Amino acid sequence: MLKKLLFILLTVFGCTTVFAQQIQSPAEFLGYKLGEKFTPHYRVVDYFRYVAKTATNVDLKQFGTTNEGRPLLAMFIASPENIKRLEEIRHNNLRLAGVESGTATTNTPVITWLSYNVHGNEPSSSEAAMWTLFDLVDPANTKAAEWLRNSVVVIDPCLNPDGRDRYTNFYNSVRGMMPDASPTSREHMEPWPGGRVNHYYFDLNRDWAWQAQKETQARVALFNQWLPEVHVDFHEQGYNNPYYFAPAAEPYHKDITQWQRDFQVTIGKNNAKYFDQNGWMYFTKQEFDLLYPSYGDTYPLYNGSIGMTYEQGGISAGLAVVTRSGDTLTLAQRVSHHHTTSLSTVEIVSANAQKVVDEFKKFFDNSRQNPPGIYKTYVIKNDNNEKVNELAKMLTRNGIQFGYGLANKSVTGYNYFTGTTDQYNVDANDLVVNAYQPKSVLLHVLLEPKTFIPDSNTYDITAWALPYAYGLKAYGIKESFKPATTSWGVIKPAPLTNTRAYAYVSAWQSIADVKFLSALLKKKIKVRYSETPFEAGGKKFTAGSLLVTRAGNERIDFDRVVSQIAADLGHEITPLSSGFVDKGSDIGSYDVKYIKEPRVALVSGDGINSEAMGEVWHLFEQQIGYPISLIRYQDINRIKLADFDVVIMPDGRYNDLSSDNLQSWVRDGGKLIALENAVAALVDKKGFEIKKKEAKKDDKADAKTKTAVKIYADRNRDAIRSSIPGAIFKLDMDNTHPLGFGFPNYYYSLKLSDDIYEMLGEDNWNVGTIAKNGYVAGFAGFQSKQKINNGMLLGVQSLGRGSVVYLVDDPLFRSFWENGKLLFSNAVFMVGQ
């Protein structure tokens, strides 16, 4: 009976779809043909919502919002039967991967995920997303209906809505009546900071694994709830290039499987078929490599998917531009190309659906049963709960399982920090990751001490091993050990029982401690720090530890406010009942300094590296919650610097820097923090004692280069000798200096250039230096390795009553170099107090 009723219902339902109202195409809905103008993001959203209401084979999910409040959307498109059992398909897919337990069937639709417009100023792709959606839901499109019998297609029309609108608003506001195709006209010259990046100027296509940004956090959470079999990230490249699609360029990370390589070729050939038919130009196998794990192609690849990047020529091309070859490239053409590869990909995946699903399952079977890499267990030493918690949160976001402690307490493994094999004891709170798990490939890529780097050109950094980035001691063990506790999660402090303390102490070892300081300062609680290590309340505290004393905070709600802030942050503090400490300087000693609440300015605008500046901005606003004023570089000599205690100069081209104003402000007690090329900009400026170290001329090698005939085809390879795309170096750290507080006597730095400086002279402090052989991991050309020796990378100069902090490398790089956040916070809050 029930069956019969269901049958009738289905028949009725089926009939209604046949007579369903026609679905409007994007042109009908928007009132103009795609490519005639740029569609504002809210209209893209309107179209997707309209289709969600009108079509019967879709399900639209809003999975988040951007910093500027725009919605993040994913449209699920399937056959009318499959759309109703979408959750069942999702769970089955996760069971195929072993992420969820239970039996799974391989007789299931393949999931093809199309992501558009991650770079806001590569806008043709969101236009193509609307067209692709229409084709997949158009009842007249029988081909699409055929593909959807064995496919679920997911369309994310715009991964970076804030950036897209920044670009399209700019373009629409400067274009004339007719688009000007001349490449020199201003509509092809995007002003600072450009639309590529999100609100905080982060490149969202460098953020997949780290998930520093809220757009990425929301999207990767959804992605991991599905684990699609195929993922395409749609981009645009410089408009003088035609179109790029898979297969990708070397180097490939060695964990990418033969199947993943092969099927990229299959997809690429299908794309090529349509481009050949139309006579369109394209290239494959060049420029876009597969190594760095935070891209929209590599991250899916390391998660069992066929991850790919497609690139249409088009950045800055506006509605029309004349290319180097004299052709006029229009937006309509760009949209059409992306639309073609979108459908071509869905088509070829559908044609191979069963094989793709089978191989997806095989990838995860292999991951669980035969994980890559020589280490089958990783142990992260817990010297500080909150430092380990930051790593635990990151692993959790990526679906990597871990636990704490080991049954057998004593093990032997590779020590990341000494490079030797040691025997050591595992404590109950040490974080333990076993490699036999569904995400073992991603785990291996993120944790292996040295990334496998072929000696060739790559697009990005070549080292990111998490223990170095997080500053956590780690061991790689060849045997497989399961953690003693398998419940993953972060370690929470025990609640405070003492309600009245002489003082509260907080460690100063991680970003969690900086958040605590910031919250106290905002509540107008006075905070001090100890310049020397001490022992109190049965615990050891390093130099820099925060002291919140009743003295100076004589308010009735003192204990309540301090313990409430700690509880809200899940932050561990130790109450002291006396100022008389067990070892070291007492709380009332002159070694205990008061932290003046700094008023901070950040230099921004034309010439400044927007991403470097955005990292600082994001750290202050979104991570530590401390106020910061953004000032423009061009105003630096006009504004009253005396309104600020700290001025931060991020990386940038500081052309025509006139430093007199800055210098006199420092002399009056200001603190200037210069990073990367801002350090270089202060060389030879009056008062600043910074001097670049030049590479020693290797006469022999030089002579060889001069006499040898240079081969034109080797020009890229020759440049590699002096290149350093991002490698890890170990610095000697003076952790008695406030800039080194909370660190051991070393620090792992991600070096992005071979810049190194002469040691600062008397009265100044060389806090982070490399004597010799600081190289640890990643690719660095031999000339670079030679140069990065015997010099200063972190320094503090006293100037009048103020100070200048030199940070030669970017400690906040993409906000994933976790340990650098404490270093940077030392510069802001600790140095010069």
Ligand SMILES: [Zn+2]
């Ligand atoms: Zn791009």
